[in-house]
Amino acid sequence: MVDAFQMAQRPAKQRTGLFFFLIVVFFAFGWQIGQIDLVSFFTKAGDAGPALMRVLWPWQRAISYPEELSVSSAKILSPCGETPYPENVWEDKDRPFLKVNPTCGVPSEQDGEPGTTLTLTGEGFAPGEEGEVWWRDPIGNEFRQRQAGDYVKVMPDADGKFSVEIIFPYRLLPRGAGEKAQEWTIEVRQLAAVGDPEPSVELKLAIEKIIETIFIGMMATLFGIVLALPISFLAARNLMSGSRFSLAVYYITRTILNIIRSIEPLIWAIIAVIVVGLGPFAGILALTLHSLASLAKLYSEAIESIDHGPIEAIQATGANWLQTIMYAVVPQVIPPFVSFTIYRWDINIRMSTIIGFVGGGGIGFLLAQWIRLLDYSAAGIAVWFIAITVAILDYVSAEIRNRFV
The missing domain is CATH 1.10.3720.10 (MetI-like)
Known part of the structure; x- marks a missing residue:
């Protein structure tokens, strides 16, 4: 009876072994076809962290504040004249003030010498709100200030003040436009939040x-x-x-x-x-x-x-x-x-x-x-x-x- 029982169990064991063999083969093919790479998954999972956190907690974008664009400018003479060009005077204390030193200079040359180094200082700006530096050339063209490949930005301190050194930028002007002294305008544009919070767009x-x-x-x-x-x-x-x-x-x-x-x-x-x-x-x-x-x-x-x-x-x-x-x-x-x-x-x-x-x-x-x-x-x-x-x-x-x- 024992021998008969053992013989009856052999086909069942063979079927079970074949079943598990097929599962292993199927799993191996699925692993290759699916291009599963657990090493890459665990080593690069951290790259998704910042994006995932913004998705999980996005509510800073749900609230916005009314914004106001404040623009403060200063004039620069190029090239320098015989008499010193007057400095900008802070007349309206309720508005931001921008000052540049020196008040005249020479623009950078294309594939040549850099222009005059200017010190740009500001007061009365919104604290902690980033500002952009813009220029307007003598014929009215506007462009953002670039330096070392990046746009120049200013960040006022807790008192609304900042100071930054910039180089007089290069700008192509029509023939004869740079032969006499002309005014350039430098601006700091700051988009600051004002008023009460409101639902964002x-x-x-x-x-x-x-x-x-x-x-x-x-x-x-x-x-x-x-x-x-x-x-x-x-x-x-x-x-x-x-x-x-x-x-x-x-x-x-x-x-x-x-x-x-x-x-x-x-x-x-x-x-x-x-x-x-x-x-x-x-x-x-x-x-x-x-x-x-x-x-x-x-x-x-x-x-x-x-x-x-x-x-x-x-x-x-x-x-x-x-x-x-x-x-x-x-x-x-x-x-x-x-x-x-x-x-x-x-x-x-x-x-x-x-x-x-x-x-x-x-x-x-x-x-x-x-x-x-x-x-x-x-x-x-x-x-x-x-x-x-x-x-x-x-x-x-x-x-x-x-x-x-």
Whole structure:
């Protein structure tokens, strides 16, 4: 008996060994095809830290302050004249003051000697707010000051003062323009925050688009229900197997629903954008088509699983096909219909958040733009709104399901 038991166990052990061998082979091929590189993942994961932190905590971009551009300028003579060029005088103490020393000099030469070194000092500027250095040449051309390849910037201290050394820049002038002394203008432009905090443009856009997203999902669900309800009865085999014609209608309906359902909503959105253009209408069309196919399938399967006793009882009274559906089928399918509808509503809300990536409107449209611009703080605002919306709708759908299902 022991020998017989051992012989019976050998095929099972062989099958188990073959099964594990196939798993190992499949895993090895998957590792190679997937180009999995754990070393690179763990060594470079820290590079995503700054961007990830801006996404996880983006709320500094949610608040903005009214900004005011203050411009302070000083005049410089080039080349120097016989008499000293007058210094700038701080007459209005309520406005920032800019002073340059010396008050005259020689511009830099192209591929030649650098120009005069100037000391630029300022007072009365907004503390801690960066300022940009601009020039205006004698013929009115404006350009930013560059030095060592970077734009020159100033940072006032806590008292609103700064001091920086810059080189008189090079600027190409028309023939004869530099033969006599002419005035150049140097400016410091500072964009400073003033007034009370207010919602930022990004926050307002995110609120507007998340509302649009919710309505895209709701409208698509509503249209999907209206279209799927009558079609689901045509896709139920137990109701459509009475004749060859009805059975043919069943197979045709099922085939069309499977084709529509097999195409992802993002693909439908691309097609809808071609037809109706960018915007929420394209997203509604895409989600409606996918909802129609999915809900009709779920509804028809619920119809196929009903108790046939009430159907036979109604038909025994001489009821026609429509009366049988109204009084024997509909009362049995209402609970699963409500459950499937809530489930699809939840899916549509989630899908409507990303349908905008292909131009279907909603907050996904903004999210795609901000990600392409590497504006991760603004993208983080959109991600938070999506997460909050999905969480709230999940709670609402659970409450509806508990009360009506």
